[in-house]
Amino acid sequence: MIKAAIKGIGWVTAEGFGTAKQDDHFQVTAGKVPKLQRKDFFDEPDQRFGRLDAYSKMGVAAFTLAMRDAGLNGLNAQCRLAAVVSTSNGSLTADHEYYQTVIPQDGLLASPNLFAYTLPNCMLGEVSIRHNITGPCIVVEPLDSTMLTGIIQGLNMLSYGMCDMVIAGYCDAGRECVTPGSPGKPMAAFMVMHLADKIGNLCYNGDKLTINGIEQPDIATLVKSTIASKYI
Amino acid sequence: MEVRSINLTDVYITDHGCVTSLGRNDSELWAKLLNGQCGFAPVTRFSTANYVNNTAACIKELDAIPHGQRASALIDMVFDSNPDIPKDCALITASTKGNIEWLEGHLRESNNSCDNDPPAIMPGPAVSSKLGLNDNGFNVNAACASSTMAVLMAAEMIKSGQKDAVLIFGLDLVTEFVYAGFSALKAMSETTARPFDANRDGLILGEAGAYMLLMSKERAKREGRNIHGQVAGCGSSSDATHITAPARDGCGLKRAVTLAVDNAGCELNEITAINAHGTGTIYNDAMELTAFNALYNEHIPPIFSVKGAIGHCLGPCGLVEMIIALRSLKEQVIPPIVGMSQPDEALANSISGQTLKLSGNVMLKTNSGFGGTNVALILKGGNR
DSSP states (O other): OEEEEEEEEEEEETTEEEETTTTOOOOOOSSOOOOOOGGGTOSSOOHHHHHSOHHHHHHHHHHHHHHHHTTOTTOOTTSOEEEEEEOSSTTHHHHHHHHHHHTTTTTTTOOHHHHHTTSTHHHHHHHHHHHTOOSOEEEEEEOSSSOOHHHHHHHHHHHHTSOSEEEEEEEEOOOSSOOTTOOOSOEEEEEEEEEOTTTOOEEEOSSOEEETTEEOOSHHHHHHHHHHHTOO | OOOOOOOOSOEEEEEEEEEBTTBSSHHHHHHHHHTTOOOOEEOOSSOOTTSSOOEEBOOHHHHTSOTTOHHHHHHHHHTTTOOOOOTTOEEEEEOSSSSHHHHHHHHHHHTTOOOSOOOOOSSHHHHHHHHTOSOOOEEEEBTBTHHHHHHHHHHHHHHTTSOSEEEEEEEEOOOHHHHHHHHHTTOBOSSOOOTTBTTOOOBOBBOEEEEEEEEEHHHHHHTTOOOOEEEEEEEEEEOOSOSSSOOTTOHHHHHHHHHHHHHHTOOGGGOOEEEOOOOSOHHHHHHHHHHHHHHOSSOOOOEEOOHHHHOBOSTTHHHHHHHHHHHHHHHTEEOOOTTOSSBOGGGTTTOOSSOEEOOOSEEEEEEEETTTEEEEEEEEEOOO
16 A cells, blocks of 8 residues: 655646645636746746647646645755656647648658657656756556546655655646547646655555545546645 | 665566567567668658658568558567467556557548547557457657666566566557658768767667566466566666757766666676667767766776667667667677767777677666656576
8 A cells, every 4th residue: 555645736727727725726627728828837937838839838837836836846956756647648739730840841841849749758858857857757648537547656656766756647738639538628737745654645555546545536536635635 | 865665576577579670570680680780771651852861770561561550560560479478467568659650641631630539549459459468558658768667667566566467568660750850850860870989970760569578576487487587677867958858968867877776786897788778869879978987987898789770769669679688698799789880989998890798697778768768777687
């Protein structure tokens, strides 16, 4: 049994963005994500943020909010932090946009900038640069509807001793053209977690993920349950 | 101080296989590598007129397969020999773009409409169905370190006792999608791949399908499995410096190697040889040589790359290279670095265009990728 405490949560959905400690309203709905502006997430100018694809922008934003919620901004490289995220569609939107630059003239105008973001792990690369995450950064692409694989792998990484703290979650731009099992709703949600045998209320027994003993069927329920539990 | 989990069990490599441009099985690949053969040839699947070259290491049999069906054909080829894969094993796949040909065809034909849900682009469901596994698993996407990362995760699952058998499968194809991207990034050589050569100027793409079955020591012995080797240690890190360029000082790779060596409970001077990422790009190879130079004060073991022979196969490259690394330990020899004629002076004494004899049983395997990811594994040889 892995027991962990949650230090912070950040999210971006079609309803907006927020953090657990601010008591922001978390809801996952179909629709378009509101415009994410650099000033809402970073104090310093960050030209690259505005140029990111939708998936990367949502991921970087939600990750940054989770770090802020956990009071982890301004980390140095000595922290043993890792990041793991699951995604359904991953970089599918970037795939579309990039390949539209390849088709017209048989690749003559292929965009190198868009190509880089056809790898879904580049979102975590962006995160690692901004927050100096020097531990493992992993994207997992499961075919299920729970969207919990990132959280579970994050807990596993803690239990393996790969890191002291992990920022784990789910990120998907929710394109209408979806892979089987995907909910098709835009959502990026990250949790900052660390092992806590005595006080941890997030438990994974290799089969089920529970909060205060109640099974969590998907990530949206997990986020809502965690916020409601006031244990952060 | 780094603290890692206690190794509750050894992680054994009990089966593996691969299909590359140099053959449909490990033995064919190994023989051709020792002969210094190269799998590069002109690409015929799509027009390369507007790219920096027209070469790739394609699997010839796949050229005749219709566009969009090559990924499933490659899965069939990889498991053609009906390996004994237990139905209850966990599955982790490693692919950067999977069956991206499906999306290519869809976008060319549908003008970007999304009327139909795409089929599963990643190979998990097809592999699971082919082998009758109970698990669809998940795909690990860590760019060119995907399969090395997948092996790391599988090894940790087994060490911790969560699983006692994990199948790792990797696959990526030479497609216009990827070819155009590397050409646009100016990461592709105009001529040929020359890993660790002083005059290297870029990579050549390749394709591969590969699998590796990991088991706990206890299960492997109980089932009387062949022991091809052991994953003795793992480490992973992020550069946190750039998305498409490696950290110039090799900081991330050094950290990953240090973690892997510590995890294996061995010393750097116990490593017999290093199978590096060795893409043939100016900056990747320089980063690796910088990192290895910094890790070792002296007596750096032999370093080799096979990407001058089979190209850069992206997601599965680590699996293919692990298979070659294990064979190297078994035969006590490493193949020549195909394409390299003038060793980079940064580590000229450790890289060779000739076959080199080994004396030892420990291989350091490293891969690095876009996003700044690095993975290092310590492999030990099996039955000789």
